[in-house]
Amino acid sequence: MTAQLCKRCSATESVVVSRKEPFCRSCFERYLRGKERKQMTPYKVTYPSRTSPPTQPARLLLALSLGSSSLALLEMLLEHLRDQMETHRGATGFTIVAVHVDCSPILSYNRDPKAVIQELQKEFSELCTFETVSIDEFLQDQELLGTFTHLDLETYSFSQCGELASRSVKSDILDKIRDRTAKQDFLFSIIHNLLVRSARSHNSSHILFGDSMSRLAERVLSLTSKGRGAAVSSSIADNIICKNGIAQLYPMREIMRAEAEAYVAMQDFSQYVITPTQRPPTILRMMTIDDLLVNYFTDIEAGFPSIVSTVVRTADKLKDTTAESNSVCALCGVKCLAEPERWLKEITVSKPALEGESLEPTETSAQHSDKPILCYGCLVATNSSSFTWPRSSKDEILRQYEL
Amino acid sequence: MPSAPLFSLCELCSARKPFLRRPKTGQKICQFCFFHVFETEIHNTIVAASLFYPGERVAIGASGGKDSTVLAHVMKTLNERYNYGVEFILLSVDEGIRGYRDDSLETVKRNKDQYSLPLEIVSYHDLYDGWSMDNIVAQIGKKNNCTYCGVFRRQALDRGAQKLGINHVLTGHNADDMAETVLMNILRGDTARLDRCTEIITQSAESPIKRSKPLKYAYEKEIVLYAHYKKLDYFSTECTYSPEAFRGTARALIKNLETVRTSAIIDIIHSGETFSLQRHGGRNHAKKLVAGACERCGYISSNKLCKACVLLDGLNAGKAAMQIKLEDSEPAESTGETFVRKQLESLSF
C-alpha cells in the first residue's frame, strides 16, 4: 500500500487520516491548532493605543487531567504563547496556571501524577505554572464541604468523620454511595469544585477544560440519560459562569478525541499521559452510564461519523432553562427547576392498593420546607433503585449551610 | 433503614406476598399493588395534563398490539373508576400488511366485544388509491417504508376520526418510545422536534386532530406484564417491516441504560421535558406554516399537495425522482424521516 499524499499541501506523504482526509504532520498540526486558536481569539495581545504597552494578559486556569485531550490543549496553549511572545516582544494575551486535581488516593494510575506535574514544571517553567491539588483537600475546606453536607444524610456528619487530617474523599464520601454512576458524578463534582476554588485563589477569570468534541457529545447524552437534561446547555457552553464568577471555556470543542490522541503522540507528550491501571468494566451491570455512552459512541462512530458533531451542535441550540431559577440543588450546586420530587411521585406511585378502595385522595402539595432542594438528577442518583426520599436527619447542618 | 426488607411481603402494602419485581423501580410487590400503581400513574398523568373533559368523545388508536390493548383496557377501567365521563371509540388503521395487520385486526374486533366499545376501521387501500403497505413495499423495497407508513397512518387516523366527528385520538406510545424519541432527536440533530417531543398532547398545523399519549410514563415491560396478568387479548407479533438500523441502535442503547439504572427511561423523559430551544426571533416565525388544504384530497396542508398525496404521486409515477435514497444514512442530514420531511418541505413549488 503506497502512502497517500496530504490533501492539504499535496506535497508531503500523509501520516494521519482524520475525518476521512489524509494529513501530513505539519498540515495536521496547523489544522488542529487553528481550531484551538479560533476558540482562543479573545486572548490575542491587544494594545490600548498605538504607543502604549500591551494590555495586561488575561489570567486563565487550565484544568489539566493529564488525559490526552487536556495535554493536547496544554501543548497548543504553550505553542500559542511562544508565538505571541515572538511577535509581541515577549508580551502575551493570556497567562496559564495548569492545575491537576490528584485523584491517586482514589484511583491508581500507571504513573504518579505528582511526578508528572513536576516534570512538566521543569520542562515548561518559563511559559506556565503547574500545580497539584489533592482530592482530599475538598474535605478540609469547610466552605466546599458545605455544598456536600447533604450527602448520605443518615450516616454522614462532621462529628462522625474524624480528625480533619484523616478525612478522605474515598472513605467519607464515595464509599458511602452505592450507585456507580452517582459515585462518578460526585467525584466529577468534587474535582470541579476544587478547580473553581483554585481559579478563585489565582484570580483567574476562566477555567479552560480540555474536553474534546467526542467527550462533550458523551456528556450531552449522559446528562440526558441521568435526568440532568436541564444542565446540558450550561454544562457544555462557553463563557457560562460555572460558580463564584468563574467562567468555563472548551477550546478543544471542535477537536475529536482521536485527533487529540494523534496530536499528543506527535508532540511527544504521550509520556505525560496518565491512565488508570484498572480497565473500564466490560460487563454491562458493572458499567456507569458514562462508560456505556463512551462505548456507544465508539461503536456507532464508524457507521455514522458525523454523529458526534451533530450531538454537540444540537445541544448548543438548547436554552439554559434553569438560568432564571432561584433554586439551587443542595448536592451538585446546579440551578434546578421546581418540584422534581412531586413529578416523580405522580408517575411512580408508591402507595399500596387498599381493599375496596375507590378513589385515590389527591395529594395536596406535599412540599416539606425543611427538606433540602435536590435537582432531579441528584434525587435519582441518591436513590436510584427505589424512589424514596433520603431521610433528612441532619436538619441543623442543612440550615447552617444552605443558601 | 426504616423500610426493613421483609422479603416475604409486598414492599408497598406489607400485607400480601410479593409477586413480581417492578421494572420501573425494582420494588418487589404484589399483583394488587402492581395493578394499582400502574393504573394510578396513568390516571395521575391524565389528571395532571387535564387530558379529557366530561362528555368528550375520544378515539383510541387500536392496533391490536399490547400498547393499544392495554391503553383501551385502562381507559375503560379509569373512565368507570374516576367518572371521566368520556365516550371512547376504537379506531383502527388497516395498513394492508398480510400476516400482521389482518391477524391483529381480528384481535381488535374481539376487543370491541370484550370492552363493548364501538370500532371503526379505515384502510390504506381505500384511502390511497389501492396502495396497501404490501404494495408500497413491493414498489420501494423494505428500506424507509416506515416513513411512508408514518405519513399514511397519521393521515388515516385523522380521517377516521373526522369520519367519526372526533378531534382527539389517543395513541399507545409508552415511556420507552418517548425516551427513544428524545435520544433519536438529539442523535439526528432534529432540533425542530427536540423540545416538543415529550409533550403529552401534540397538536400541529399539519394535523386537524389532537393526539395524546396517556401511557407516556408507562414502561414497556410493565405494559407487557399488565397485559399478561390481566389476561388481555392482544396480538404480539412485531410489524414484519422492521425499523431503520439507526433507530435500532437508539433502542439498544436505552435497553442498556435501563439495565445500568432502572429509572433511566423516565430520567430521559424528564430531561426531554426540560429541553427548550433558543429561538432567535425572525427566521422561525417567518416560516410559520399557514394551514391550508391539499388541492387534491382536501386534507390539511401548508403546501399545494399534502404529504400523503406527494408520496402517492411518487408511488404512482414509480419513478426514481421520488425515490428516497438511504444509501448514505448520515443521521444528521439524510436519515429517514428528517430527510423525507425536508424533501417534502422543499416540494412546495
Ligand SMILES: [Zn+2]
Ligand atoms: Zn500537508
Ligand SMILES: [Zn+2]
Ligand atoms: Zn443536583
Ligand SMILES: [Zn+2]
Ligand atoms: Zn401489595
